[in-house]
Amino acid sequence: xxxxxxxxxxxxxxxxxxxxxxxxxxxxxxxxxxxxxxxxxxxxxxxxxxxxxxxxxxxxxxxxxxxxxxxxxxxxxxxxxxxxxxxxxxxxxxxxxxxxxxxxxxxxxxxxxxxxxxxxxxxxxxxxxxxxxxxxxxxxxxxxxxxxxxxxxxxxxxxxxxxxxxxxxxxxxxxxxxxxxxxxxxxxxxxxxxxxxxxxxxxxxxxxxxxxxxxxxxxxxxxxxxxxxxxxxxxxxxxxxxxxxxxxxxxxxxxxxxxxxxxxxxxxxxxxxxxxxxxxxxxxxxxxxxxxxxxxxxxxxxxxxxxxxxxxxxxxxxxxxxx
Amino acid sequence: xxxxxxxxxxxxxxxxxxxxxxxxxxxxxxxxxxxxxxxxxxxxxxxxxxxxxxxxxxxxxxxxxxxxxxxxxxxxxxxxxxxxxxxxxxxxxxxxxxxxxxxxxxxxxxxxxxxxxxxxxxxxxxxxxxxxxxxxxxxxxxxxxxxxxxxxxxxxxxxxxxxxxxxxxxxxxxxxxxxxxxxxxxxxxxxxxxxxxxxxxxxxxxxxxxxxxxxxxxxxxxxxxxxxxxxxxxxxxxxxxxxxxxxxxxxxxxxxxxxxxxxxxxxxxxxxxxxxxxxxxxxxxxxxxxxxxxxxxxxxx
Numbered sequence: 001x002x003x004x005x006x007x008x009x010x011x012x013x014x015x016x017x018x019x020x021x022x023x024x025x026x027x028x029x030x031x032x033x034x035x036x037x038x039x040x041x042x043x044x045x046x047x048x049x050x051x052x053x054x055x056x057x058x059x060x061x062x063x064x065x066x067x068x069x070x071x072x073x074x075x076x077x078x079x080x081x082x083x084x085x086x087x088x089x090x091x092x093x094x095x096x097x098x099x100x101x102x103x104x105x106x107x108x109x110x111x112x113x114x115x116x117x118x119x120x121x122x123x124x125x126x127x128x129x130x131x132x133x134x135x136x137x138x139x140x141x142x143x144x145x146x147x148x149x150x151x152x153x154x155x156x157x158x159x160x161x162x163x164x165x166x167x168x169x170x171x172x173x174x175x176x177x178x179x180x181x182x183x184x185x186x187x188x189x190x191x192x193x194x195x196x197x198x199x200x201x202x203x204x205x206x207x208x209x210x211x212x213x214x215x216x217x218x219x220x221x222x223x224x225x226x227x228x229x230x231x232x233x234x235x236x237x238x239x240x241x242x243x244x245x246x247x248x249x250x251x252x253x254x255x256x257x258x259x260x261x262x263x264x265x266x267x268x269x270x271x272x273x274x275x276x277x278x279x280x281x282x283x284x285x286x287x288x289x290x291x292x293x294x295x296x297x298x299x300x301x302x303x304x305x306x307x308x309x310x311x312x313x314x315x316x317x318x319x320x321x322x323x
Numbered sequence: 324x325x326x327x328x329x330x331x332x333x334x335x336x337x338x339x340x341x342x343x344x345x346x347x348x349x350x351x352x353x354x355x356x357x358x359x360x361x362x363x364x365x366x367x368x369x370x371x372x373x374x375x376x377x378x379x380x381x382x383x384x385x386x387x388x389x390x391x392x393x394x395x396x397x398x399x400x401x402x403x404x405x406x407x408x409x410x411x412x413x414x415x416x417x418x419x420x421x422x423x424x425x426x427x428x429x430x431x432x433x434x435x436x437x438x439x440x441x442x443x444x445x446x447x448x449x450x451x452x453x454x455x456x457x458x459x460x461x462x463x464x465x466x467x468x469x470x471x472x473x474x475x476x477x478x479x480x481x482x483x484x485x486x487x488x489x490x491x492x493x494x495x496x497x498x499x500x501x502x503x504x505x506x507x508x509x510x511x512x513x514x515x516x517x518x519x520x521x522x523x524x525x526x527x528x529x530x531x532x533x534x535x536x537x538x539x540x541x542x543x544x545x546x547x548x549x550x551x552x553x554x555x556x557x558x559x560x561x562x563x564x565x566x567x568x569x570x571x572x573x574x575x576x577x578x579x580x581x582x583x584x585x586x587x588x589x590x591x592x593x594x595x596x597x598x599x600x601x602x603x604x605x606x607x608x609x610x611x612x613x614x615x616x617x618x619x620x621x622x623x624x
Contacts, residue, residue: 054486054489058478059485062452066448066450067452067456068452069453070457089442089445101427102433106433
């Protein structure tokens with residue numbers, strides 16, 4: 001099963017199980033079924049609760065917050081995650097704050113889905129990974145779709161938090177298969193919501209990467225193993241913030257990989273947390289691997305020069321460990 | 324500002340209950356300014372002096388099952404809905420009994436189906452969501468949103484009006500058009516008109532120049548009934564803001580303030596029915612004084 005099919009099935013399952021759940025977004029109804037077909041079939045089955053909207057990200061997100069206030073659950077699809085900046089006020093100043101600013105907890109069951117990432121030549125305003133802009137907002141949790149975690153479980157967990165959540169979905173990941181790792185690596189769960197891709201032997205380093213870059217990290221792990229005999233363990237957290245991640249015992253080297261462009265990144269926040277907890281046990285500071293500090297160009301040769309890829313990850317890990 | 328003395332002179336003070344509520348809101352706001360002047364209030368405050376009759380009139384058209392969304396200038400809206408000066412003052416002062424434990428303060432209050440937020444235009448899309456919920460689960464109930472003329476600068480207003488009209492949502496937008504946004508007169512912030520903006524979305528618009536609660540209710544009753552059936556409404560009140568935006572920041576000329584004070588319901592009602600007015604005013608002020616004395620002495624929330 002491909003990631004997009006898993007996500008679509010999860011939405012079908014949730015809509016069926018929860019008659020109080022709405023899904024809103026631009027062009028989400030059939031026969032179109034969303035720009036990336038994630039919502040395919042939903043409006044046919046649930047026409048009253050799956051609604052195509054005008055191009056109004058602020059209003060759509062506000063409507064979801066209103067539904068949540070009134071006791072419903074709501075999912076918003078932002079067609080391209082880049083456009084979530086238009087919903088920033090509703091998310092940050094209203095939905096997330098409502099959880100606690102009225103003195104008593106207000107349950108806000110809403111999820112804003114954001115297809116993100118480049119690699120498809122969509123250019124500077126349709127290719128970004130904006131996770132970093134949402135870190136550290138009280139009452140707002142951030143998740144990223146992973147090829148290693150069933151999205152029905154992810155969505156159920158987000159709604160159970162009773163606070164607004166943003167789900168980042170790497171567009172390139174949609175067509176990848178679920179739960180597939182290359183031999184000799186094997187896949188298991190390190191802790192609830194954190195997938196681990198590892199070998200039996202003790203790793204030289206731990207690589208932390210969200211779902212969108214997991215395949216690039218795994219490609220680098222394979223080439224590092226074959227060409228350099230460097231052994232890596234990959235951790236893929238489903239929840240990016242607040243981060244609940246434990247380093248394996250004995251970890252001495254850590255790399256954090258993400259597609260975000262440089263500056264104020266998620267990885268910087270992860271590194272800070274790891275430094276606070278494990279500074280004395282590490283051989284060196286956490287190394288951040290991300291895209292260049294740049295807009296994301298359209299032409300393929302320019303875009304690939306900016307975005308983080310497997311060869312960059314390979315090179316940074318080799319240089320850091322071997323000098 | 325289009326408030327005319329002709330319109331104002333024609334009417335009598337409302338019945339005891341409405342007049343008492345008007346006087347309570349007036350007394351509450353003046354008490355806040357008094358406390359502020361004595362350095363006893365934290366932060367800032369936005370009073371609704373002069374505009375008290377808008378929520379008092381609207382309460383006569385709203386039902387308990389309706390949702391009310393308010394803004395930064397919301398004390399009157401809250402008091403008209405919940406008649407709770409004690410919880411509100413405790414909230415504003417961060418004392419025991421605060422309706423939102425002192426976290427929200429003057430601009431962020433939630434109690435049952437009443438909710439206020441401090442960012443302009445933010446509540447309109449949220450109210451559309453609540454209205455969508457009501458349409459399906461409680462047909463006949465509506466979501467009422469108070470905004471000001473300045474709020475029309477925000478794009479979210481138009482996204483919400485568009486959705487409300489498209490989806491036939493029971494959304495009632497009450498505009499308190501006091502002709503000035505903080506220090507900027509409407510002539511410098513709004514091209515066209517509020518009526519024209521409602522018309523652009525095919526949304527019914529009523530302009531209310533009266534300050535008399537019974538007259539206002541009669542003028543709006545049919546349109547509010549239609550809101551309950553899914554015909555959104557923009558009810559624009561032409562209303563005077565007697566006080567500053569927050570405190571000590573009024574840049575309007577003295578003649579302008581004097582002209583607004585001349586049409587203020589308070590002075591007109593005091594003159595029209597001195598005996599009843601004085602009695603109810605004394606009661607309202609005594610009640611607010613007692614609340615203030617009690618709340619000021621309380622421990623922090």
